[in-house]
Amino acid sequence: MRNFHPTVWLGAAGKPHAATFTALFTLSAISRGMLVTVVPLEAYALLGNAQRVSLLYFLVSLIGLAGTLSVPWLVRRISRRRVYALGTLAAIVGAALLSLQSVPALFIGLAAHIFSIGCMEITLNLYVMDHISRRELGRFEPRRVFFMAGTWTLGPLLGVFLKTNVAHGAPFAAAAMGSALALAYFWFLRLRDDPAVAPSLSPPPRLLGNVGRYFAQPRLGLAWFLAFIRAGWWSLFFIYAPIYGVASGLDEMASATVVSMGMAALFLVPVWGWVGRRYGLRFLLVVGYALTGVMSILVMVADAGPWLGPASLVAAALAASIIDGAGNVPFLRAVHPHQRPEMTSVFLTFRGVAQLVSPGLFALVLMVYAVPAVFLVGGAMMLGGAYLSRFIPRRL
Numbered sequence: 207m208r209n210f211h212p213t214v215w216l217g218a219a220g221k222p223h224a225a226t227f228t229a230l231f232t233l234s235a236i237s238r239g240m241l242v243t244v245v246p247l248e249a250y251a252l253l254g255n256a257q258r259v260s261l262l263y264f265l266v267s268l269i270g271l272a273g274t275l276s277v278p279w280l281v282r283r284i285s286r287r288r289v290y291a292l293g294t295l296a297a298i299v300g301a302a303l304l305s306l307q308s309v310p311a312l313f314i315g316l317a318a319h320i321f322s323i324g325c326m327e328i329t330l331n332l333y334v335m336d337h338i339s340r341r342e343l344g345r346f347e348p349r350r351v352f353f354m355a356g357t358w359t360l361g362p363l364l365g366v367f368l369k370t371n372v373a374h375g376a377p378f379a380a381a382a383m384g385s386a387l388a389l390a391y392f393w394f395l396r397l398r399d400d401p402a403v404a405p406s407l408s409p410p411p412r413l414l415g416n417v418g419r420y421f422a423q424p425r426l427g428l429a430w431f432l433a434f435i436r437a438g439w440w441s442l443f444f445i446y447a448p449i450y451g452v453a454s455g456l457d458e459m460a461s462a463t464v465v466s467m468g469m470a471a472l473f474l475v476p477v478w479g480w481v482g483r484r485y486g487l488r489f490l491l492v493v494g495y496a497l498t499g500v501m502s503i504l505v506m507v508a509d510a511g512p513w514l515g516p517a518s519l520v521a522a523a524l525a526a527s528i529i530d531g532a533g534n535v536p537f538l539r540a541v542h543p544h545q546r547p548e549m550t551s552v553f554l555t556f557r558g559v560a561q562l563v564s565p566g567l568f569a570l571v572l573m574v575y576a577v578p579a580v581f582l583v584g585g586a587m588m589l590g591g592a593y594l595s596r597f598i599p600r601r602l
Contacts, residue, residue, distance in 0.1 A: 224338055227333065227338070228353050229353075230330055230395075231330060232350075232356075233391055234294075234388045235361075236380075236381065237297045237319075237322075237382070237385045238361075239361025241361075241377060241378070242365070243363075244365040245304060245312075247366070247449070247461070249312060250448075252309055252312060256446065256449050259445065260445075260565040260568045263316075263564075264566040267558060267562035269320070270317055270320030270558050271555060271562055274554060274557075274558045278328075278548055281329070289328075290330070291389060291392070293325025293329070294322065294386070294389040297323075298382045298385050300319035301315070301379070304319070307374065324554065324558065326388075328550055328554050331550050334538075335546050345483075347532070347534060348476045348479025348530075349479075350533065351530050351531075355472030358469040359466050359470045360466065363459075363463055363465075366462035367459065369458075370458060417552055419545070425540040428536065428597055430553055430555075430556050431591075431594055432594055432595065433537065433553070433557075434556040434563075435495070436495075436526070438563065438584070439502070439584050441560050442568070442580060442581070442584040443522075443526070447461070448462060448464070450515065450578065450581075453577050456516070468520045468522075468523030471526070472527050472530060475531050478527065478531025479531045479533075482531050486600060487535065488598040488599075488600060490529075490532055491532055491595035492592050493528060494531070494592075495529060495592035497528065498585075498588045499585040499586065499592060501525050503585035504518040504585075515578065519581075529591075536598060541553070568580045568583065571583055
């Protein structure tokens with residue numbers, strides 16, 4: 207015990223490295239994982255049908271996208287650290303509002319929840335690019351997703367369990383506590399902002415100018431569209447898988463089990479990461495997008511039995527985990543260091559746009575067809591992602 211020095215140990219624990227950011231991403235995901243199944247089921251119960259749920263997510267995502275695009279301005283005005291703190295506080299407020307069982311509170315709470323994701327994702331990605339070398343990114347991304355897999359696997363089932371067996375507000379309280387824990391660990395680390403994105407009195411670049419500069423670079427544009435398609439499919443899975451289960455006659459716990467089983471496939475992400483390093487990201491992504499597309503289409507084809515459709519959904523999630531073996535590496539390897547803040551903000555709009563476009567598109571589909579039809583459309587989107595993946599440079 208003479209050689210144990212708490213001050214030295216705490217200082218080492220606080221040094222930013224790959225494990226540090228893996229822990230931060232995992233803690234930040236607790237709120238999302240806990241509510242990912244609870245919120246769609248809550249919306250379905252309050253609104254009465256899947257089309258109204260789609261319209262809710264469409265409107266909320268419109269606000270969330272605007273909030274995400276404002277993050278670079280916030281970073282330059284108040285610093286990354288405060289923007290991350292703002293995101294965690296928005297997550298806490300959002301969870302409290304979502305627990306109130308009213309449509310207005312559901313709308314505002316979900317908007318705050320989506321805004322919080324944008325704040326935390328953008329700031330954490332900026333810190334990652336500052337502290338992790340480009341060569342390490344290929345190993346960091348699969349490891350990050352692997353450790354987040356526990357949150358995404360247990361969260362959907364635990365959230366519904368707490369709601370049905372403890373109290374209605376229990377999963378929302380747990381999500382708020384997870385966000386508070388993430389904020390506490392973040393402040394303990396005392397991460398410093400890069401001088402390039404420190405608060406500035408000069409006016410920030412125009413948003414539309416950032417978008418133009420982003421898509422003027424073909425590799426960045428390709429990375430955005432691939433991430434958009436991937437996020438659109440996961441948005442489809444998170445919103446409509448539990449609704450599909452309940453509409454098919456399963457109870458909420460069984461529907462949450464389907465989501466959790468699908469998310470358990472993320473534990474295989476390190477294996478897919480190794481495949482990507484061994485055979486190239488282009489091969490990995492072509493296979494992942496194509497298999498996910500085929501399995502998604504089978505959900506509609508297999509809708510004849512109570513468990514065939516859910517089983518196809520789990521298989522589709524397993525295939526989608528192949529794509530996560532690459533993570534955001536196509537973007538991280540393509541972005542220029544001096545453009546990171548603005549380009550990262552534009553890139554991460556893929557999630558907000560996907561959350562906007564997918565529910566809007568599926569709301570139109572649900573005007574004519576039943577819930578299984580959305581998986582046919584989602585499968586076609588993934589087959590399009592397989593085609594686009596052919597244009598990834600071989601050296602990646």
